[in-house]
Amino acid sequence: MIDQENTVTQIKVVEVHNVGAIYALNEDGSVSKRAILQFSRPQDWGNQQRWHYEFFRLEWIHRGTKYINNFHAWTDLKDPPNGYPPLFGEAIAMILMPGTPPQLCGREYLHGDDFWHKSWGEMPDYYYPEEEEDDDDWYEDE
Numbered sequence: 001m002i003d004q005e006n007t008v009t010q011i012k013v014v015e016v017h018n019v020g021a022i023y024a025l026n027e028d029g030s031v032s033k034r035a036i037l038q039f040s041r042p043q044d045w046g047n048q049q050r051w052h053y054e055f056f057r058l059e060w061i062h063r064g065t066k067y068i069n070n071f072h073a074w075t076d077l078k079d080p081p082n083g084y085p086p087l088f089g090e091a092i093a094m095i096l097m098p099g100t101p102p103q104l105c106g107r108e109y110l111h112g113d114d115f116w117h118k119s120w121g122e123m124p125d126y127y128y129p130e131e132e133e134d135d136d137d138w139y140e141d142e
């Protein structure tokens with residue numbers, strides 16, 4: 001980063017992967033008057049007839065720290081009138097730290113809590129992290 005005196009300063013970078021699912025349809029398929037946002041991937045995410053997936057990336061600098069939020073968005077609502085960015089706008093701007101492992105945000109791996117139906121195609125592998133991260137590492141001052 002270059003400041004007003006044209007000197008280069010180092011900035012800290014905090015990058016996370018967050019995931020959110022908006023449940024917007026009633027059981028009969030009609031649009032609900034009140035959608036529900038859950039900060040996790042749906043357990044039946046493999047059902048591509050039900051779930052739509054979008055990816056957003058938001059970056060900003062605040063007080064010398066660059067924040068990068070890779071936001072994985074899931075919804076049962078297809079083609080909302082104003083598009084997907086406004087639907088997820090407030091959630092995209094939230095950062096939950098330490099976040100979710102990227103492998104458990106998209107369509108790559110199953111989590112132990114997920115389930116799979118053979119009609120959805122070939123079942124992905126389960127994700128087993130080699131080493132669990134310590135949440136305290138995200139909050140330590142350097």
